[in-house]
Amino acid sequence: MERKIRVLVAKPGLDGHDRGAKVVARALRDAGMEVIYTGLHQTPEMIVETAVQEDVDVIGLSLLSGAHLTLFRDVVTLLKKRGMDDVLVVGGGVIPEEDASKLKKMGVAEVFGPGTTTDEIIEFIRKNVKK
């Protein structure tokens, strides 16, 4: 049986802009993945607990408030604590170049800035999903 890729698309923090997250969610669905969308204002704890229960392969974090360094770090740390370090974590939003490299050092696999096509995201996930 073919294994389906399960993706959690989550919006941590306080900004209310979920247009991008929804576009990505739909694109991943149309690429044959199962996408769990949880809505706005998620805490890192909620995101990680949801990832555990839904047993996802990928977490896509979307954030436009500027708090990415703190919130992405918390998600990655909590995932490690729950023994979920095999989950592929990617991020998107308005994230400066130098922050992107900091995020990658923390364990975020890739950061997709403005102008990224959905095809690039799909391809990256397919290539890098673990398990």
Next chain:
Amino acid sequence: MKELASKVLKGDTRSVARLITLVENNSRNAANAMKIIHKHTGNAHVVGVTGVMGSGKSTLIYELARGYRKQGKTVGIVGIDPTSPFTGGALLGDRIRMQELACDSGVFIRSMGTRGALGGLTGAIFDVIEILDASGKDVVLVETVGVGQGEVDVVKMADTTLVVLVPGLGDSIQAIKAGIMEIADVFVVNKADRPGVDRAVAELESMLDLKHVEGERRTPVVKTVARKGEGVSELIQKIDNHMNYLKEQNLLELRRRKRYEAELVEIIRRELMSYIFDEKRLKGKIDDLVDRISMKKMDPYTGAEEVLERMLR
């Protein structure tokens, strides 16, 4: 697998989630774990929630879960959304309305795609119910996809089936009564702060008058405004009443038998399908037959006979 099963029995969240993934992917290992946990099931009250699209099923389930939590009960929730038959993908959004429960360790929520199953459920649903039951959840709430008329499979797996309606459906209640109207153990008229609620309730009651037999249980109708939590404790009361009724009348065992029968048939069907459509043994036979059928050198019935003869020999 023994280890995974014993962790599930202890209620370990991660293991419950992993085993659900395994049954969804129809893995061999899953079957071995399911064999172990079966004798530990049967304690959860399984409540199916079905109804038309946009009737507020997710919000209602969220409020029900909160109500059960206040009583100290643990809750498992399965939300099913449609899988695209074209891409195989699915957008699972039932959690959006259940955010506040995400970090409650007494609640486990799983979103699932239908993955090709018809009837408003998903092929693995029986397994998932057994897993949540065995992990110690007191109540398992299953939300079907938004239904129209024919999606009545929910009765095969639920102890109690809720059918959720909203005011303003008007005569459409008449239209759908043949399908989902017959399966309700409790009717819920949600969004009861909207105009037309009295009419909706009256229509339901008059329909129930028609089929009511003196001395028999009458399906209750509960008005709720799930968004505000109104009517939810009454609804929980009616759900509990139904369970007591099933026990008193010795009907619970009968319902469970039906569930196990449906589950058994589902597993046999699944195993048989994967046995018959085993690519290694088929060696392109299907393509070959389709060619001949297209060219009118063969008919589909003879083709099917040939496949079955070869594969079941």
